[in-house]
Amino acid sequence: MNHSEAQSEKQSATPGTLQLPNGPAGAAILSAGAGCTFVGILTVVAGASKPIGKWLMFYPPTGSLSGVSSVGILLWLVVWLILAKRWRIRTVAIAKVNATAFLLLALGVLLTFPPFAEFLQRK
Amino acid sequence: MEITLRALITMIHGMLFGAFFLVAIYGLIVELSRSAFVEQPSRLTNRGYSLGRFYLFSMVALGWAAVLTGAYIVYPWYRAVPPAGVTDLALYPRYLLKSSATTSGWHDMGMEWKEHVAWIAPIVMSMVAYVLTKYRLSMREHPQVRKAVMAFTLVAFAAAGVAGFFGAMVNKYAPLNGGPTIHLMGKSQ
Numbered sequence: 444m445n446h447s448e449a450q451s452e453k454q455s456a457t458p459g460t461l462q463l464p465n466g467p468a469g470a471a472i473l474s475a476g477a478g479c480t481f482v483g484i485l486t487v488v489a490g491a492s493k494p495i496g497k498w499l500m501f502y503p504p505t506g507s508l509s510g511v512s513s514v515g516i517l518l519w520l521v522v523w524l525i526l527a528k529r530w531r532i533r534t535v536a537i538a539k540v541n542a543t544a545f546l547l548l549a550l551g552v553l554l555t556f557p558p559f560a561e562f563l564q565r566k
Numbered sequence: 567m568e569i570t571l572r573a574l575i576t577m578i579h580g581m582l583f584g585a586f587f588l589v590a591i592y593g594l595i596v597e598l599s600r601s602a603f604v605e606q607p608s609r610l611t612n613r614g615y616s617l618g619r620f621y622l623f624s625m626v627a628l629g630w631a632a633v634l635t636g637a638y639i640v641y642p643w644y645r646a647v648p649p650a651g652v653t654d655l656a657l658y659p660r661y662l663l664k665s666s667a668t669t670s671g672w673h674d675m676g677m678e679w680k681e682h683v684a685w686i687a688p689i690v691m692s693m694v695a696y697v698l699t700k701y702r703l704s705m706r707e708h709p710q711v712r713k714a715v716m717a718f719t720l721v722a723f724a725a726a727g728v729a730g731f732f733g734a735m736v737n738k739y740a741p742l743n744g745g746p747t748i749h750l751m752g753k754s755q
Contacts, residue, residue: 462704463700463704463707465710468714469711471696471697472715475690475693476718479686479689479690482689486682505637505641508637508682512633515685515689516689537711541710541714541717545714545718548686548690551686552721555686557674557679558675
């Protein structure tokens with residue numbers, strides 16, 4: 444990387460400037476979509492598998508909901524942290540990132556929908 | 567006029583945290599829609615940006631407060647198991663709903679969906695608040711990011727709406743009661 448490129452990246456990473464790269468936004472958007480999918484997958488898995496459902500009972504009065512939400516949130520934050528580090532000063536193909544993130548979000552909502560979750564759980 | 571502790575906490579969870587979260591998301595949708603059609607964007611003062619950040623932070627805090635109080639305070643009361651021999655299920659809303667074919671759907675469909683889909687809203691709105699804060703001066707330069715923020719916000723609004731609707735309906739058919747009675751005004755019994 445030559446001096447001008449380094450200077451450009453440094454400038455583009457400055458918050459509030461017009462040259463702010465879209466990487467941090469892409470990381471936040473994609474990880475949010477992934478986080479919602481994690482919650483959905485864990486919801487289905489906790490209902491389908493008794494051992495996993497039992498393991499996810501971090502706080503017994505709430506049942507497996509405590510583990511489903513806690514693990515889902517933890518995975519979301521980990522994915523966000525990793526992507527944010529990797530895309531901190533990068534410009535990403537935001538249209539593809541958005542499409543992927545929205546599909547993940549839609550999948551997350553669908554997986555929490557009881558009729559669909561029960562279909563997957565063979566109930 | 568009296569209210570039980572459980573009813574009060576449920577009200578704070580739903581009508582304070584949940585409802586205000588929903589209203590705050592609606593306000594953001596209006597602002598995002600309006601700002602998409604602004605020809606010459608106005609530049610806010612530092613105070614203006616601070617207020618904007620405060621709005622976003624408050625909205626996210628309300629969302630997390632709603633799901634956390636719901637999951638860790640209200641939900642355990644809702645799913646409490648009645649001791650053997652108990653026939654009055656008024657203090658056991660989950661079992662009260664499931665005891666009748668005409669109300670069991672409010673649990674099987676309503677509560678089962680609400681308890682999980684609700685988490686999507688604060689996750690999404692945390693992302694939205696982060697992006698709007700970080701790109702506050704350059705959102706017009708990132709139209710795709712703006713579109714994603716709008717789409718995610720609409721889904722979060724729907725998810726919070728589903729949670730709010732089923733929460734209200736579940737509480738209508740099997741109200742959460744119990745705990746100490748709090749005297750609000752007038753003569754107490």
